[in-house]
Amino acid sequence: MSRLSTLLVQIFMLVPGAATAVPEWGIQDLMNQLATVTQVEANFTERKTLAILREPLVSSGMLRYRSPDYLQKQVVEPRPETYEVKAGHLFIEVPGEGRKEINLDQYPLLRAIVESIRATMAGDLNTLARYYRIEASGQAEGWTLRLEPRDEEMAHYITAILIGGRDVRVLAIDTLESGGDRSVMTITPLTE
């Protein structure tokens, strides 16, 4: 019995071990894994380096995501405001100014920007691929997606969006604009 149990333990231990031994990690795996995440809450810091400003514009706050299509970016510092995406509509709330609603269908460029984050977090490869040419590099412990806009008009504004992460966690979003401006968002998840 004890030998059998040892064998069973060994088999169960070995199976995952055997899988990691084959380094066939790819974008589909990443997306499948991301798709299992139902909820994310994280702190973020965003640093925008713009040609029109003398110094970078830094803001920070909270990111919240619920699978599959709820996304919230709550800026706390320095000018509080909240962006919320729900079922294809963008809600912008500025304290003291009320809430504005934008149908993303009417703003394809804005939608593409929103999808770069939402579709990535939802593991929605189809949607992501509709807006961007995707290039994945790295492995599960440290991956980067390079998204290049398919739409010509959008490419006029944005060269690429680089999304970095580890396992199922998105840790950085780096937006490279065609004019040389750049925005780097660093994300620190609060919960697993």
Place this chain on the structure above:
Amino acid sequence: MQRPSVVVLAWLVTVLACAWLALFRTSVVSDVSQFLPRNGAGAELLDDFYASAAARLILIGLQGDTVEARAETSRRLAEALRLTGLFVRVANGSEQLGADEQGALFTHRYLFSSQLDAEKFTAEGLRTALQERLRELQSPASVLGKRLLPEDPTGELLPLLRLWLGGYRQPDSRLGVWFSQKGERALLLVETRTSGLDPQAQAPVVQAIEDAFTAARSNTAVTLLLAGPGVIASASEKIIRDEATWLSIGSSVFVLVLLIVSYRSPLIVLLSLLAPVSAVLVAVAVVRLLFGGIHGITLGFGCTLMVVAVDYPIHLLSRMHGGETAMATLRRIWSTLLLCVVTTAIGYLPMLSGDFPSLTQLAVFSISGLATTVMFTRYVLPQLLPPAWHPPDIGRAWMMPLLRRLGSAGRIVACIIVLLASAAVLTFVAPPRWENDIAALSSIPHSVLAHDELLRADLKAPEPGQMIVIRAPDAELALQKSEALAARLRALVEEGGLSGFEAPSFYLPSLETQRTRQAILPSRDKLEAELGRAQAGLPFKPDLFAPFLDAVEKARTGPLATPDNLAQTPLRLRLGVLLFPRREGWTAIVPLSGVADPTRLADFAASFGDAAIRYVDLRAETNRLIIEFRNDALLKLAGGAVLLFVVLWAGLKSWRRTLAVLLPVPLAILADLAIVSLLGQRISLFHLVSVLLVIGTTSDYSLFFNRTDLDAADRKRNLQALLLCWSTTVAGFGLLSLSSIPVLQAIGTTLTAGLTAGLLLAALLTQPDLRPLSVRSKN
């Protein structure tokens, strides 16, 4: 005997000349506005409407297949339509203002901005604006919006773009294009360059849309739905033409069969058909000579009515017998025939002096057609008939006894029965309802109207014909009035008097307002100083806003925007539909939507105490004109009745006979109205026009039944003649009553019911007393 050759030749030449004039030298006017009443203020208001944008909108719906297929078809269709150059505007929700349009707006942003005040250009105001811009930079959308920041830090462009792009109410959007609320239809809105009420101009436009759609749908199952005044105009014309063609072919076959059965001679049938044919040709030529052209509705309606023209040759042909020449028969019936013509012509008189140009045309058409067919019967037909020809006897044995019984029935009782039955129906069962709606007049098939309503609701497009019209000697005054009006209309919107409006001054402020805004703008030095203070502590680069300083200085000292200099830009097209020059001065249109209570709006417009500002409820306006016309026509009809009595009395020289001949006419009309109401139809102008024909033809029947000089054989031939007249007419119009087009249905039902009642009543009431004198004297 006259020499046949001269008269026949003269007739032939006349008809050929008329045919040439009618076929090659007559333009058919199809503009609906030409059909409508043209008296006084009404006509002016209608002109305003036809010039307005609402009349040039075409609403397009795409349904079927998937949402994606519909959206994609919408995109491709919009693109193809923009390339045709046929449209002022093609909108499907995906469009953006062109670079040059945006450029023009950007140039005028300070003078056009409704949010401009002195506060905005103080250090305080500027700092608020800059902080707002910083917030925008922080947003995810900043990548799209920051390019204009150095030139427009106060953010004037965006609200302007929103205004010019969207108008004031936008439909819902899916996949980047307009959709109906539930998503079942993708929507487009196009504005044609040509007037929407001219079917001839609209037909190629509609065709272009259909072609572009066929290409755009490619292999999807998406289907096309079109609506709007232009589509209605061209579709109703096409549908009427198609349906009228089939119906007239059908009724011609019926008439032909009846004539063949009755006369059993191809030559005679041909000769009797020459009457309506020459009647139509001469009538068209006369209308052409008097009016310079003919309206499509007049032509269609007139040709239909000319079926009755075959009655006159029948009156002659069916009464011939081997024993006398055609001329002799004609002499025998001539006095009656002449009375028939005069009474029928009197029936058309009410239309002649109306304010509906096409009804005047129709009266001229009918009277000249009538005159032609009588002339033909009197002078030409007898000479073309083979000698000694007479119609075969196709009467049935039961006919004469029946007629005798009808003729000797209790007349008073019959009268009272018809009177009471009709009155009871009209009072209790189906009270007649007047059709005052202009839509019923424009002969639009129900399905086309339903599409129009559906798409208009989907697109939230303003109801055509709800607007305030401003007239002014120049554009500046028109704009100033538009501004004053808009300010007070806003309050009315808040009170719930209407749901929204648009005004030309939204797009182009008056010079006065632009000057006020120029005065608000600070000088460059002052602005620079204020801006310097505003920027303190903010991260913007120091000389970033030099383009802003230049732009404000340029707006402050530069030229003002006028309709003339906007004409150089694409913005002109958007403004041009709301503000345009007229023969005298300028007109500004303020379209209204969701008007809750028209009288409130009328009071509102009147409260300005300015005759140049007027509320137009086009539908109510035209409907009022129709009611006026109808009351006028009814009054004239009463006058016509008196005239009819005088003419008949002069012709018959007997009070009793005049009364006997006239009596069936009002009774037939009453019975007719009762039947039409029972069928659920509303009484429209076309019913009334048809009633005129019922008056004329019923009095024909009466006059012939009433002849006292008939022997038994004559009486039999008389009955056969009248039965053939009646059956050809009913064959002709009976089919029309099955039509889907309200106008044709109205004509068909009224004439079929009215003439059947007329024939029966004439047989009942007008036959001379046939009982032998001995029997009569006993009573």
